[in-house]
Amino acid sequence: MYCSFSLSLPLLLLLIMSISFLSTLCVSTNQQSTNMDPHELETLFKIMETVSSDQNWRISHPYPCKLSSSWLGIGCKKGFDNKSHVTRLDFGTRPNPTCKPTATFPNLIFQLPNLESVFFIQCFTHSKTRISVSRNRLFSSSLQQLSLRSNPALIGSIPSQLSSLKSLQVLTLSQNSLIGQIPVEIFSMSFLVHLDLSYNKLTGKVPHQIGNLQNLVGLDLSYNKFIGPIPDTIGQLGMLQKLDLSSNAFTGSIPESTENLPSLSFMALSNNKLSGKFPKGLAKLLSLQYFLMDDNPMFIPLPVEFGQLKKLQELRLAGSGYSGTIPASYSQLLNLTTLSLQNNKLTGEIPVGFSSLSHIYHLNLSRNFLGGVVPFNSSFLKRLGRNLNLSGNPGLCLSPSEADAVFIGVGVCGSNNTNNSITKPFKKSEAPSEYNISFFLVAAIGIVAFHYLFSLV
Numbered sequence: 001m002y003c004s005f006s007l008s009l010p011l012l013l014l015l016i017m018s019i020s021f022l023s024t025l026c027v028s029t030n031q032q033s034t035n036m037d038p039h040e041l042e043t044l045f046k047i048m049e050t051v052s053s054d055q056n057w058r059i060s061h062p063y064p065c066k067l068s069s070s071w072l073g074i075g076c077k078k079g080f081d082n083k084s085h086v087t088r089l090d091f092g093t094r095p096n097p098t099c100k101p102t103a104t105f106p107n108l109i110f111q112l113p114n115l116e117s118v119f120f121i122q123c124f125t126h127s128k129t130r131i132s133v134s135r136n137r138l139f140s141s142s143l144q145q146l147s148l149r150s151n152p153a154l155i156g157s158i159p160s161q162l163s164s165l166k167s168l169q170v171l172t173l174s175q176n177s178l179i180g181q182i183p184v185e186i187f188s189m190s191f192l193v194h195l196d197l198s199y200n201k202l203t204g205k206v207p208h209q210i211g212n213l214q215n216l217v218g219l220d221l222s223y224n225k226f227i228g229p230i231p232d233t234i235g236q237l238g239m240l241q242k243l244d245l246s247s248n249a250f251t252g253s254i255p256e257s258t259e260n261l262p263s264l265s266f267m268a269l270s271n272n273k274l275s276g277k278f279p280k281g282l283a284k285l286l287s288l289q290y291f292l293m294d295d296n297p298m299f300i301p302l303p304v305e306f307g308q309l310k311k312l313q314e315l316r317l318a319g320s321g322y323s324g325t326i327p328a329s330y331s332q333l334l335n336l337t338t339l340s341l342q343n344n345k346l347t348g349e350i351p352v353g354f355s356s357l358s359h360i361y362h363l364n365l366s367r368n369f370l371g372g373v374v375p376f377n378s379s380f381l382k383r384l385g386r387n388l389n390l391s392g393n394p395g396l397c398l399s400p401s402e403a404d405a406v407f408i409g410v411g412v413c414g415s416n417n418t419n420n421s422i423t424k425p426f427k428k429s430e431a432p433s434e435y436n437i438s439f440f441l442v443a444a445i446g447i448v449a450f451h452y453l454f455s456l457v
């Protein structure tokens with residue numbers, strides 16, 4: 001190791017005093033890199049032999065923590081005992097050490113005394129293996145992050161003994177082949193900040209003890225086979241920012257207690273069996289930016305309260321049997337980029353205010369019972385292009401003056417073809433001029449009649 005320091009006269013005295021200290025520091029840093037506890041070194045080599053395909057680590061890297069021969073996928077730091085300790089293991093994807101087809105879960109990792117983070121990504125792919133926690137004393141009380149992701153051969157259930165990792169903040173077990181219920185002990189891990197169990201085959205109900213994870217910021221249970229209601233105790237997770245429960249078989253309605261999640265910005269409940277009402281306090285979820293709840297058997301009118309959640313960028317409520325009109329309040333969602341309401345039973349007209357949704361780039365209202373004149377001008381229609389879908393609404397039609405814009409699956413008003421999704425709108429030049437005149441005539445008569453009717457009331 002090379003040590004250098006610049007000289008300045010007033011500091012000379014100080015420098016002379018500290019030079020002996022500095023030189024010992026340089027030497028000790030150098031020694032530190034090779035200085036590992038032999039037991040820990042042996043444990044590390046055994047882990048590498050269980051998992052890695054890359055090389056013979058004992059020969060190619062006899063000093064895994066040495067700075068100059070730094071071992072990708074391994075992180076070390078100097079402990080209070082002046083020895084190097086492994087703090088990070090990162091396997092599976094290049095440039096980190098890749099895993100051999102026969103790699104199995106190395107429970108020896110829990111014997112590395114200073115381990116802080118572990119990643120096994122696309123590592124256990126052929127030989128079936130389970131997460132196991134060694135019977136002997138669990139050393140890794142320092143472990144803060146355990147990420148086992150995209151391991152198709154990682155089978156079995158989540159061991160309850162994981163709960164003895166008392167410092168764990170991030171537990172990611174996503175995209176494995178895990179089965180069974182979540183052991184209730186997991187919910188005693190009160191330091192957990194992120195819990196991701198998505199894309200497995202986990203079953204059973206989510207226990208009410210989930211409310212104990214008071215530090216949780218992210219909870220992802222999506223793409224499993226969970227059943228039963230969403231526990232009411234979810235409202236105790238006051239720090240929660242991301243909640244993803246999509247693609248399970250949850251029943252019942254969204255718990256009223258959700259209104260107590262002021263930081264929630266992402267909520268995904270799509271593809272479940274949720275029904276019934278929205279929480280009364282829906283309008284309190286003022287941090288919501290993404291609300292994704294396609295494909296649930298809701299069969300109620302759309303809640304007007306979404307119009308008060310001004311931060312919403314994405315609102316997806318497709319395929320859920322919503323009836324009634326689209327609340328005009330949704331026109332206030334000026335930051336909205338995506339609105340999906342297709343495959344419902346919505347009636348009435350498209351709110352005129354939608355034309356001023358200046359950030360919208362994806363609007364899908366297809367397959368409803370919407371009617372009336374589409375309230376969008378040609379610049380709006382051009383901007384959205386194929387990201388606008390109004391097809392499958394037999395009563396909708398496009399004002400002839402905008403009809404040359406783009407194909408949006410809607411016929412031109414006044415044309416007698418109700419086969420909307422198939423008719424291409426006329427080019428303006430092709431449209432017979434009588435249509436324009438008669439259309440405006442009919443519209444004018446309609447407006448007069450409308451005013452007349454209302455003046456009678």
Ligand SMILES: *[C@@H]1O[C@H](CO)[C@@H](O)[C@H](O)[C@H]1NC(C)=O
Pocket residue numbers: 024025028080081082
């Ligand atoms: C670690 O090294 C420092 C100086 O390099 C020394 O003062 C200290 O006593 C050492 N600690 C142990 C536990 O050896």
Ligand SMILES: *[C@@H]1O[C@H](CO)[C@@H](O)[C@H](O)[C@H]1NC(C)=O
Pocket residue numbers: 310311312335
């Ligand atoms: C809308 O988006 C802009 C830009 O991303 C942001 O500055 C603004 O705060 C957002 N408005 C609301 C109400 O969230």
Ligand SMILES: *[C@@H]1O[C@H](CO)[C@@H](O)[C@H](O)[C@H]1NC(C)=O
Pocket residue numbers: 355356377378379380
């Ligand atoms: C289209 O409508 C928007 C919003 O109502 C408006 O700002 C814009 O000027 C209109 N463009 C044209 C070409 O009329």
Ligand SMILES: *[C@@H]1O[C@H](CO)[C@@H](O)[C@H](O)[C@H]1NC(C)=O
Pocket residue numbers: 342366367386389390391392409
């Ligand atoms: C519009 O939606 C219909 C079904 O509602 C679908 O068949 C069609 O492909 C969609 N069009 C576009 C451009 O995505």
Ligand SMILES: *[C@@H]1O[C@H](CO)[C@@H](O)[C@H](O)[C@H]1NC(C)=O
Pocket residue numbers: 342343364366386387388389
């Ligand atoms: C709109 O919804 C339909 C029906 O679900 C779907 O086919 C289409 O891809 C969606 N998006 C657009 C832009 O049409």
Ligand SMILES: *[C@@H]1O[C@H](CO)[C@@H](O)[C@H](O)[C@H]1NC(C)=O
Pocket residue numbers: 415416417
């Ligand atoms: C409807 O269309 C048919 C042919 O497609 C045409 O003969 C008929 O005149 C049209 N009727 C009206 C009212 O426009």
Ligand SMILES: *[C@@H]1O[C@H](CO)[C@@H](O)[C@H](O)[C@H]1NC(C)=O
Pocket residue numbers: 417418419422
């Ligand atoms: C719509 O088009 C299809 C196929 O071209 C035709 O069979 C059907 O009769 C049409 N329906 C109406 C209401 O015009």
